Amino acid sequence: MxxxxxxxxxxxxxxxxxxxxxxxxxxxxxxxxxxxxxxxxxxxxxxxxxxxxxxxxxxxxxxxxxxxxxxxxxxxxxxxxxxxxxxxxxxxxxxxxxxxxxxxxxxxxxxxxxxxxxxxxxxxxxxxxxxxxxxxxxxxxxxxxxxxxxxQPDLVQQGRSTFLELLKDEDAEKRALGLWGLGSVGVGAGQENTSAVRSLIEDKNVVVLYRNDQLREYLVSDLAREALVKIES
Structure with missing residues (x-):
């Protein structure tokens, strides 16, 4: 003890x-x-x-x-x-x-x-x-x-639908987590999915996330742009 x-x-x-x-x-x-x-x-x-x-x-x-x-x-x-x-x-x-x-x-x-x-x-x-x-x-x-x-994005492909649902959530932190996840696994088929990410580019809500060993503030809009760059590349 x-x-x-x-x-x-x-x-x-x-x-x-x-x-x-x-x-x-x-x-x-x-x-x-x-x-x-x-x-x-x-x-x-x-x-x-x-x-x-x-x-x-x-x-x-x-x-x-x-x-x-x-x-x-x-x-x-x-x-x-x-x-x-x-x-x-x-x-x-x-x-x-x-x-x-x-x-x-x-x-x-x-x-x-x-x-x-x-x-x-x-x-x-x-x-x-x-x-x-x-x-x-x-x-x-x-x-x-x-x-x-x-x-390991390949192992989380079945979680894509969950990330997409989070983009619609009223809670800004959940939207942020959805964007973080989608940036790695992709949005899948359907232009509407990419549009759902784009719709958050003007979301100025501030969230606190733990990433890269650091706990810091992020704008949801910045996370949306980050996700789009990864998705489109």
Missing amino acids: AYFKSMKQDFSTFLPQDDWREQWEPYLDLPLRKVLGPLFSLLLAPVPLLKWRAVSAFGVTVSRLAEQDLESARVVMRRLMWNLNEESGAIGWGAPESMGESLARCSRLAVEFNRILISYAQEPASGDGNYLDHEPLRRGVYWGMARLAEK
Whole structure:
């Protein structure tokens, strides 16, 4: 327990710093499942940047764990999935983001778990599915999907319809996440889809997104232009 508390305190101190990656490297030489314990708790951190850096560190660590022991990394993914299951009694804060970050950093895990991540955001046509009714958790799924699409767009093609739906949402952050995702996976067939992206070029709403290890403000209009450049190229 003292080991856990000590690492959590250390992580809380340096993860928000710009050089957190350099400070993280020595921990990758430790038993990685013990390192992940404090990170799980920091996914609930009230300080936004600390929470998001914990997500990044989680992905780095799971990717390294998969190189050493793929089955152990699968167990971590299943724990995240369990945390998103209503039967677990947990709320699952940070779980979809951590899953998306881990899959973005590990192609082996991405091939196995990409459909599960996407299923959390899509209501099944029939029967039971994994759709998350809790909207704040789905927002984390949208982020995880967009993050994975940055690295492995082919694995997120079935999420295109979700990104397109987000463009119509009243919530500016959801529109921004939809644009981020579509910039990687493309809009698919239909001029109306490209037009949906173009319609947001004048959207001057400001959102806060975590991208490239940084938590910063973006104009939705800038994200629309960024998406169009990627789509049209």
